[in-house]
Amino acid sequence: MKGQKILIVDDETEFAETCAECLAFRGFDARWTGDARSAMEVINSGWHPAVVLLDLQMPEMNGLETLSLIKQFDQDIEVIIVTARGSTEDGIEGMQRGLFDYFMKPVEIEELVEKIHQALDKNKYPSPD
Amino acid sequence: MTPPSLFLSSRFHKGLRHGSDNLSGQDRYRRMRRWLLAILFLIAMTPVVITAALNYLQYQELLREEAENNARWGMESAKRNLETFLEKLNLSISLIADAYPHRELLVQENIDLAFTRLKRDHKGVVDLSVIGPNGIQKSYAGPFNLLGKDYRESPWYNNTLSRGAYISEAFLGFRNIPHFVVAVSRKMPDGGGNWVLRASVDTETLDKFLASLHSEIVTDVFLVDESGTRQSTANFRKQKRDQIVLPELSLKKGVILTNEFRSEKQVIRTYTPIRDTPWILVQEHVSHQSKNSWIQFRRQTLILLLSCAVLTTALVYWIAGFVTATIRKTEKEREAMLAQAEHTNKLASIGRLAAGVAHEINNPLAIVSAKAQLAIDLLQRSSEFESREKILASLAGLQKAVARSRDITHRLLGFARRMEVKLQPVQVNDVIEEVLSFIGQEASYHHIAIDKELDLDLPSIMSDQGQLQQILLNIINNAIDAAGKGGKVWIATAMIQPKTVRIEITDNGPGMTAEVQKKIFEPFFTTKTGKDKQGTGLGLAISYGLVKKLGGEIEVHSEVATGTTFALSFPV
Numbered sequence: 286m287k288g289q290k291i292l293i294v295d296d297e298t299e300f301a302e303t304c305a306e307c308l309a310f311r312g313f314d315a316r317w318t319g320d321a322r323s324a325m326e327v328i329n330s331g332w333h334p335a336v337v338l339l340d341l342q343m344p345e346m347n348g349l350e351t352l353s354l355i356k357q358f359d360q361d362i363e364v365i366i367v368t369a370r371g372s373t374e375d376g377i378e379g380m381q382r383g384l385f386d387y388f389m390k391p392v393e394i395e396e397l398v399e400k401i402h403q404a405l406d407k408n409k410y411p412s413p414d
Numbered sequence: 415m416t417p418p419s420l421f422l423s424s425r426f427h428k429g430l431r432h433g434s435d436n437l438s439g440q441d442r443y444r445r446m447r448r449w450l451l452a453i454l455f456l457i458a459m460t461p462v463v464i465t466a467a468l469n470y471l472q473y474q475e476l477l478r479e480e481a482e483n484n485a486r487w488g489m490e491s492a493k494r495n496l497e498t499f500l501e502k503l504n505l506s507i508s509l510i511a512d513a514y515p516h517r518e519l520l521v522q523e524n525i526d527l528a529f530t531r532l533k534r535d536h537k538g539v540v541d542l543s544v545i546g547p548n549g550i551q552k553s554y555a556g557p558f559n560l561l562g563k564d565y566r567e568s569p570w571y572n573n574t575l576s577r578g579a580y581i582s583e584a585f586l587g588f589r590n591i592p593h594f595v596v597a598v599s600r601k602m603p604d605g606g607g608n609w610v611l612r613a614s615v616d617t618e619t620l621d622k623f624l625a626s627l628h629s630e631i632v633t634d635v636f637l638v639d640e641s642g643t644r645q646s647t648a649n650f651r652k653q654k655r656d657q658i659v660l661p662e663l664s665l666k667k668g669v670i671l672t673n674e675f676r677s678e679k680q681v682i683r684t685y686t687p688i689r690d691t692p693w694i695l696v697q698e699h700v701s702h703q704s705k706n707s708w709i710q711f712r713r714q715t716l717i718l719l720l721s722c723a724v725l726t727t728a729l730v731y732w733i734a735g736f737v738t739a740t741i742r743k744t745e746k747e748r749e750a751m752l753a754q755a756e757h758t759n760k761l762a763s764i765g766r767l768a769a770g771v772a773h774e775i776n777n778p779l780a781i782v783s784a785k786a787q788l789a790i791d792l793l794q795r796s797s798e799f800e801s802r803e804k805i806l807a808s809l810a811g812l813q814k815a816v817a818r819s820r821d822i823t824h825r826l827l828g829f830a831r832r833m834e835v836k837l838q839p840v841q842v843n844d845v846i847e848e849v850l851s852f853i854g855q856e857a858s859y860h861h862i863a864i865d866k867e868l869d870l871d872l873p874s875i876m877s878d879q880g881q882l883q884q885i886l887l888n889i890i891n892n893a894i895d896a897a898g899k900g901g902k903v904w905i906a907t908a909m910i911q912p913k914t915v916r917i918e919i920t921d922n923g924p925g926m927t928a929e930v931q932k933k934i935f936e937p938f939f940t941t942k943t944g945k946d947k948q949g950t951g952l953g954l955a956i957s958y959g960l961v962k963k964l965g966g967e968i969e970v971h972s973e974v975a976t977g978t979t980f981a982l983s984f985p986v
Binding site for chain 2: 297299300303304306307310367369370371389390391392393394
């Protein structure tokens, strides 16, 4: 599973950047963007993530809309929402749009990694190695 | 500086406000009750009093009319009797005057015979005499020696001459005994003037006749002359003559009736002239106001009114009390509902605020956590250096602090979260058993005994299993905390009303003061301030909100040094 592409989308750039670094330490190919538009650009540019960690509240486009766009692009990309401002309704709405799971910040990196592994197991993406 | 008028006006309003503040709720209800009492009493009693008054007046009028009619009839009958008596006497004397020629009556034997016959028919006749045209008594039959007496100056004599027949008022005369005279005059056979035949009647006969007219309702009967002087024997024996004031009415005809007040009594007096006499008959009758039927009617009316007043007072007292109590209860309930709404509102706004704060804090917490993790990652890859372990330990501490903060913010969000209620039949006893399976071990570790008294016939309630679990977990946890080491917790379930299930969780902990009980369901209020006891002050507030959301009620009963009971009730 090492080297799997993970994209972190969060307007809290400090969190996104640190999170990406932590994931990189654990062998993932992690990138981050500060908004949904940049994230879609990255995905469209051919860098195909296996899992996207997505914030809910973001300027311009919110997490749920971004989730729909990602799922439209590729149904197999698993999306995990990591948000400071979650609600059960958002969670249910997300699940209906194909969300894999839902985390409330602050979240421990180890928990995130475990969830990413579960998501990857689901689709059994082949390792590039 | 405040202008004087403004100053005064503000003082005035302050005074008013102060006044109304002083009027406590108790006083307000007392005043309302008094007003109700007065108004209801008036409403109830007014028609009764009006009816009684109308009855009173009508009956009084009826009795007055009856009494007056009776008086009139009585008077007319008495007048007829007296007139008949006098008429007969008059007729007898006229007959004698006509039957005996004048000169025959001058013979003593004849006049004696005529006198004897007259006396036989008319008791009270004292004597009979003949007065010649010169006014001198010519012959006399009777006990007094009045022969030769000159009557020329006597009013009765002159009246007889001028009228032909005359009945005089009572007078003493030559004999000095009260009497009256019935006299007729006839022309002398030779045409030389008129002679007069006179009979004297003692007034005692009149007195007796009048006394016979007395009855239950006729209290006094007497004759007066036109000047109002009493025509009774007794009157002549007194030094001072009894005189009455006659009403200023035409006495020539009919019966005159007056209502007078005599010797502290209302009486009816009737006056009527006696035909062909100078007399006026006066009768005094009992007024209707002294009659038994009237007195009884008045007494009955009074008793009726008093009974009505007593009954009305009792009824009105009860109604006013009932209405006031009902209003008071309704207002109390309204106040309780308002307080409830205020509490719920407060919870909701605090919930929103808490959610906002929690969200804002979650982001920096996430950064702190991630940075700490990155630092740990970096340190673990770096070579050994001085203080490396110390820094790692500090970072681990930092992570722990973040975890604690997260617990708090997540609980805050849990408090504010609007979870959809998923209603399904839930067996309360089962939920209690589930909760005890979570925390039973911890309780036994602290040597806390948990006694259950579960009603096995309890019906299922429509509720949300997860939320009910959360509520019970919270409250049972609190009870265990309160009971402390070696303490005891009782859990009981029962049906209290046909459609209500009640759960009671009791501990024998230190209990709470009334002040604490009041605030126990408010967010951020906690009693767990000890070193190893830390509470967020949200547990019971969350439970309260959840119980309300599930349509239930939560109450707390506590006594310091005895323990606390939380009672939950849910509709079936």
